[in-house]
Amino acid sequence: MLAQFSITPIGKDARIGEYVAQILKIVDERGLDYQFTAMSTLVEGEWYEVMQLIRDCHNLMRNFAERIMTTIIIDDFAGRTGRLKGKVENVEEMLGKKLKT
Amino acid sequence: MLAQFSITPIGKDARIGEYVAQILKIVDERGLDYQFTAMSTLVEGEWYEVMQLIRDCHNLMRNFAERIMTTIIIDDFAGRTGRLKGKVENVEEMLGKKLKT
Amino acid sequence: MLAQFSITPIGKDARIGEYVAQILKIVDERGLDYQFTAMSTLVEGEWYEVMQLIRDCHNLMRNFAERIMTTIIIDDFAGRTGRLKGKVENVEEMLGKKLKT
Amino acid sequence: MLAQFSITPIGKDARIGEYVAQILKIVDERGLDYQFTAMSTLVEGEWYEVMQLIRDCHNLMRNFAERIMTTIIIDDFAGRTGRLKGKVENVEEMLGKKLKT
Numbered sequence: 001m002l003a004q005f006s007i008t009p010i011g012k013d014a015r016i017g018e019y020v021a022q023i024l025k026i027v028d029e030r031g032l033d034y035q036f037t038a039m040s041t042l043v044e045g046e047w048y049e050v051m052q053l054i055r056d057c058h059n060l061m062r063n064f065a066e067r068i069m070t071t072i073i074i075d076d077f078a079g080r081t082g083r084l085k086g087k088v089e090n091v092e093e094m095l096g097k098k099l100k101t
Numbered sequence: 102m103l104a105q106f107s108i109t110p111i112g113k114d115a116r117i118g119e120y121v122a123q124i125l126k127i128v129d130e131r132g133l134d135y136q137f138t139a140m141s142t143l144v145e146g147e148w149y150e151v152m153q154l155i156r157d158c159h160n161l162m163r164n165f166a167e168r169i170m171t172t173i174i175i176d177d178f179a180g181r182t183g184r185l186k187g188k189v190e191n192v193e194e195m196l197g198k199k200l201k202t
Numbered sequence: 203m204l205a206q207f208s209i210t211p212i213g214k215d216a217r218i219g220e221y222v223a224q225i226l227k228i229v230d231e232r233g234l235d236y237q238f239t240a241m242s243t244l245v246e247g248e249w250y251e252v253m254q255l256i257r258d259c260h261n262l263m264r265n266f267a268e269r270i271m272t273t274i275i276i277d278d279f280a281g282r283t284g285r286l287k288g289k290v291e292n293v294e295e296m297l298g299k300k301l302k303t
Numbered sequence: 304m305l306a307q308f309s310i311t312p313i314g315k316d317a318r319i320g321e322y323v324a325q326i327l328k329i330v331d332e333r334g335l336d337y338q339f340t341a342m343s344t345l346v347e348g349e350w351y352e353v354m355q356l357i358r359d360c361h362n363l364m365r366n367f368a369e370r371i372m373t374t375i376i377i378d379d380f381a382g383r384t385g386r387l388k389g390k391v392e393n394v395e396e397m398l399g400k401k402l403k404t
Contacts, residue, residue, distance in 0.1 A: 039343075040307065085341070115314030115370035276371070
């Protein structure tokens with residue numbers, strides 16, 4: 001399945017890049033296919049491994065802040081894999097042009 | 102922690118109430134403190150029990166649809182419980198009036 | 203249409219109830235059908251009036267914090283109204299029992 | 304401000320790429336800085352122009368489906384621009400390595 005998540009500390013400085021960096025370190029080392037954007041991290045894998053990764057990131061953020069807001073959006077399409085790139089390529093093919101990705 | 106989730110089948114009829122009802126049956130029987138609204142279900146508990154409940158609901162929906170979109174928003178405030186009602190009461194106290202809840 | 207929104211200041215104290223209270227004052231006075239929960243505010247109306255309300259609330263929060271995260275989820279079903287209560291009642295009827303609402 | 308949005312038709316086929324392609328055509332032609340991913344579209348601009356774009360995309364989807372779910376997450380940091388790329392570069396600098404973006 002494909003998931004998009006973000007983990008935000010509430011009650012810290014408005015500049016949270018250093019915390020996000022620590023979380024991305026975990027994501028990058030985990031080995032799942034992922035994409036990091038300015039608003040969230042996308043990751044593809046089975047429910048268990050995706051949710052374990054998000055929980056690990058959430059727990060790490062708890063070392064930095066007493067209150068955390070974590071948002072997760074899951075797109076689970078039975079039997080499909082390779083969708084992190086595949087969905088984007090599919091739309092580009094339909095349009096017959098490259099988009100900003 | 103407090104979580105708000107919704108589980109939506111993609112590619113079924115636009116009327117999905119019967120599927121949502123099956124999911125709420127699971128939520129109601131699980132015994133965690135919850136609240137059902139027109140847009141999502143709120144539930145309060147530990148990470149493991151909340152996520153297990155959401156996974157069970159997600160898996161049930163997979164019996165009805167090949168593609169599912171599940172949205173989860175978590176508000177995790179260290180050491181706090183009873184927030185499903187407490188947060189609302191706190192705001193009403195600050196305003197000195199009852200809100201529509 | 204039906205919308206669910208929350209407005210969170212980033213970089214303030216973890217206790218944000220006083221800011222949420224100011225926002226709910228706006229929502230309550232606006233006169234649209236709404237419901238306030240521990241995780242978000244639901245509101246029903248036309249696109250323009252719902253979005254204007256959310257923008258007003260977002261702008262108010264900007265008086266309190268330099269960085270704000272606003273989450274909006276819209277469920278727009280052509281030609282339907284009265285869904286804030288109607289969707290919940292529909293599910294309860296299907297189950298033949300009252301849920302925690 | 305920075306916004307991330309997705310527009311999903313409910314009650315159509317599970318394969319919705321052709322509708323998403325029509326929406327991305329609008330986004331690409333609008334001229335705002337944007338990024339298209341497998342889960343959502345990011346866009347940067349003023350509240351009015353971002354919300355007008357999302358509304359136009361939402362309205363287009365209404366030509367294809369009677370029920371639509373639109374999710375919007377806004378990160379509004381006073382006085383900052385160029386964050387679509389800037390936030391990602393900032394995290395990469397902190398980590399001292401390139402991430403998958």
